Amino acid sequence: MTEFTFRCTGVRADAYAAGPTLVFRLRITASDETPVHALALRCQIRIEPARRGYDxxxxxxxxxxxxxxxxxxSTLHPVQFAQVPLMVPGFTGETETDLVVPCTYDMDVAATRYFHALFAGxxxxxxxxxxxxxxxxAGFRVEPVPWDREAAFRMPVKVWQEMVDQHFPGCGWIRLPAATLDTLLAYRSRRALPSWEATVEELLDTAGERTAP
Structure with a gap:
């Protein structure tokens, strides 16, 4: 059976993607110079929060x-980040390919909240x-790639920050139930407020929770 090893050699934010997207560069090696016609992979990416320090x-x-x-x-458990498919074209010995990972800035997602909390490192x-x-x-074989194939990688926080800034410069967003959004819209209309920002700021002022810039 062919043995495969995987290594992540880098990551970048895709500046031309329609939505927030990270591109991981993978190096894949097949044992014994076995010709590989194709690889149909599933890749799960997990955050391992216990493996770094926090200020x-x-x-x-x-x-x-x-x-x-x-x-x-007892609570610093791994956090699921993404699960994406990847088709790798034929190669012999070793190849490099891109793993494209669509991301979200939805703050209800645990991975997004984790990234948002980090400043550097x-x-x-x-x-x-x-x-x-x-x-x-000489011929054609179908072999499994077992789940014990893995690669550790330390992604610079600034890459995530650059990706977010490309699509939401200086901003963020939150998801609300339709009924809550309708109530906010009615409040905004009654107060003749010019924007959602002004609406939220007025509510924070009323609650005494406004943070000075």
């Missing part, structure tokens, strides 16, 4: 995910691979 401000931002810092010994990721390999020098 006090970052820890405050992660309270919603992991609780108070005193509890992190690196994000410890684990890429897990499985799938099917089509191989053979």
């Amino acid at each position: 006090p401000a970052e820890a405050d931002g992660l309270t919603d995910l992991f609780g108070e810092r005193s509890r992190w010994g 690196e994000v410890p990721l684990l890429l897990l691979f499985s799938g099917t390999a089509f191989t053979g020098a």
Whole structure:
């Protein structure tokens, strides 16, 4: 059976994608110079939060995910980031390819809240691979790629920040139920407020929760 090894050599934000997208560069090696006709892969990407440190401000931002810092010994579990398919064309020995990962800035998603809480440093990721390999020098074989194939990678936080800034410069967004949105729209109309920003700012002022810029 052909043995495959995977290594992530870099990551970049796709500046030309329609939505927030990260592109991971993968190096794939097949044992014994076996000709590989194609690889049909499934890639699961997990955040491993226990593999880095956090300053006090970052820890405050992660309270919603992991609780108070005193509890992190039992709550700092891996966070699912993405699961994407990947078709790799034929090669012999070794090849490099791009793994395209569409992202979201939805703050209801745990991975997004994690990224948002970080200011600098690196994000410890684990890429897990499985799938099917089509191989053979003289003939055609179908082989499994088992789930124990993995690659650790530390993604710079600035890459995530650059990706978000490309699509939401200086902004963010939240998802609300339709009934809540209708109520906010009615409030905005009654007050003749010019924008959603002005609407939220007035509500924060009324609640005494406005933060100075």
